[in-house]
Amino acid sequence: MSRILLATRNAKKLEELSRILVPLLPEIVVLGLDDVAAYDEPAESEPTFEGNALLKSRAAVRATGLPALGDDSGLCVDALNGMPGVLSARWSGSDKDDAENNRLLLAQLRDVPDERRGAHFTCAVAFCLPTGEEQALSAEMPGTVIREQRGTGGFGYDVVFAPRGETRTAAELSIAEKDAISHRGKALRAVAPLVAAALGRGR
């Protein structure tokens, strides 16, 4: 069977990516970074989600020789001109401190009225092959930043984000409900046929 590497160290993200992708690619073995020899992962230094997804995917291919999916995602808040954006994971300064990031975001938006609290999650996915072929795409989940943290599912900013048409936060949705509308679900469903086609060709 063909193999593909998901180039992320974030355990919660890996879990979400895997649960969406594995059923879409029944003929392909999906590996995580723990399944391959350690290598130096690049800093997420690009100004765009797709740029960072490509960085991660390219580094994974270079280090392992496997086809690889890299991703980058974040929350883009209208009242912050699209930030935290690519800085979502380290918005409060400390890397991946969800509690601090959410506390800071709500404090920054304290005086922003309801009609200006629009936001969207973006997920960019890059798919790179040892042949040098590269594809990148992204998808969004629109919604609103609410005024408190609610819910125990998900991770990151899910607890402060109500998807469009929902009164619940992304952290209050079931896994199936979230994956059906999420930025990550949409991006992976878009990239899966490209992966299947490329790896099918290679078999």
Add this chain to the structure above:
Amino acid sequence: MSRILLATRNAKKLEELSRILVPLLPEIVVLGLDDVAAYDEPAESEPTFEGNALLKSRAAVRATGLPALGDDSGLCVDALNGMPGVLSARWSGSDKDDAENNRLLLAQLRDVPDERRGAHFTCAVAFCLPTGEEQALSAEMPGTVIREQRGTGGFGYDVVFAPRGETRTAAELSIAEKDAISHRGKALRAVAPLVAAALGRGR
């Protein structure tokens, strides 16, 4: 003599505004909010600097019957899509905590390379009269966010900002040097003739 009210409670900002404006308006008495009866000041809830400057200036005119200058200013960082912007004073969540705001900004920009650390200060000034006449304008000081805090002058983000062409931060410039190039100096020099003309008419 005609009088004009500077509608700010920020002591450091009032000092800077006064020292620039007073010599430009020798015929006019410049008052601060401590010189007039207290009134409810509006929250800075607008999405633009000029919008907030107008809010403050209008509220001051309404409460006191005096011609008033309102201002709003902030630091717009390219790598943050122009934020902290109108949220500059409360970027870290606590109002006007310069040390926390600077610490957070430097942490957010930790991985942003030198060539993408461009930024500018903006100062918007609104001048409103009891007659209902209103004017608003803004000015900028371009430069770069450095990687540490330096200097003891100024306030706000001056300690992390090197004006274009300077190796020193805005907090390391003399008062005269800063006022000559600053967003606030430029905006006040632009509004002063409008004030002089309007109040001259009224005498």
